[in-house]
Amino acid sequence: MTLLELQDLTLRSAGTTRVASVNANVQPGRVTAVLGANGSGKSSLLALMAGQLAPTDGRVLLHGEAVHRMKPLQRARQLAWLGQSTPGAEAYSARDVITWGRTCRRVTRTAMAGDTGDLMERLGIAYLADKPLGRLSGGERQRVHLARIWEQDAPVTLLDEPDAALDVAGRELLRQLITDATDSGRSIVIVTHDRLWAQAVADEVWIMDAGTLTAQ
């Protein structure tokens, strides 16, 4: 069964082809790592998969529906996406920011009010709960955003270089989170530059070169 289907996915911008006719599938419960040099189109590919960018040609289908045409709320219930960097929210506490991960599930007040403590404990950031995001280091902030994405609890999670700001312990925590998530049926797609880490965590590796998927 295919969860996410990339069909002739193409993105052209400012006269440059950033993603060129990519065809690929994401299967449920699997981890896919996307590798490639700087500027090879990895982040653009992930943003297209997240529906953040509209393709010039082709499409990304989720349960038969083009993701970039889905309403944000409907999309967020299926797809979680963490960009390379997430600026803003400096004046909010880490706990507030993590709770926002449940925005797409806020059918009831209790869904928003639930405890984020276990997840923060797991990511080693419980002590940061009431600190403003603007006072955290890059690595601490990345852990907070990872917790936020995990709170979203979407069937497909797309992570753009989530390991970049993390130390060795942080990477190991992330690997464990990813393993547990896929055990419960979630699919993860990670863009990374770390080939060894990718091999340790992924079931499948895609290699991008000049906007093209050269190997799967």
Place this chain on the structure above:
Amino acid sequence: MTVRPSPARLVTVFGVLVAALVSVGAASLLLGYASFDPQIVWTIRTPRLVLTLAVGAGLAVAGVLLQGVFGNPLAAPSIVGVSASGAAGASIGAAFGVAFNSILLAAIGALVAGVALAIVRAVAGREGRVDSTAVLLGGVAMSLLALAVVLIATPFIDRASGRSFSFWANGSFALSTWAGVIAVLPFVIIGAAVAIALIKDLDPLSLDAAAAQALGINVRRVSTFALIAVVLLVAPAVTVVGVISFVGLVVPHALRYLIGARTAILLPASALAGGVLVAAADLVARTALAPTEIPVGAVTALVGAPVFLILLRRMVLSRSEATR
């Protein structure tokens, strides 16, 4: 910086604001150059007080919305061009003979301010996202353009009406009437209702637009409704009392230091504090040099500008600490 205020702090802040509201309200009704006369209190001082509270609350809530939507702590009604374009709309309407303190003039002000804000947003926007620096620069340009329109239109307005360029540019409650209250209040109430409906989406919007969108927030829709609310909260009021600067900028800023940034708390606190600040500024404006009246915008700027510079400095220091 406070991120999660304690219940005791919240009770204290709201308690102080309510006490200030009662004291300033009572002083506004009782004090004045003329001796105490119930007729003066009802026909002049009461509508004036109601307007100061509505205008101040509207400006401060608009500041919260603008700072949230544009992700820029420097965004405010008088900076993004809403206030001045409201004045431009009012002066054009008045030049064509539309009655002062009327709902029609308020609606014209809202329409012109809405178009001006839409232009600023379009200039600063790309692919559904808004460049927060461009929106400020665009707003400053729009304000200058709008004030030029006011300058051109003012000679065509009946001199006896007392609406000089200074009235539009610096604000005054001297010409407040119950008709003015009726012209402003419905817009402010609708704007406030829209703002309240958006409360839950404004906090996550403080992340960048892409991240907020990925959380399920319809960023374009939330921003559009927030900007409509800003126009309704500010522009009709400008057609009655002119431009009053610094309230929408300083009030949300100062309160964030005291009670944190969460909109559900910041919004009502800003409404209260904005109302109190403008009512107090107007009290000073009409009593400090009585019988001469100082433009109320001059009083808010005298208080607001130094406070804002201090807050700005603290913000710069805390940011440089965070990057160390």
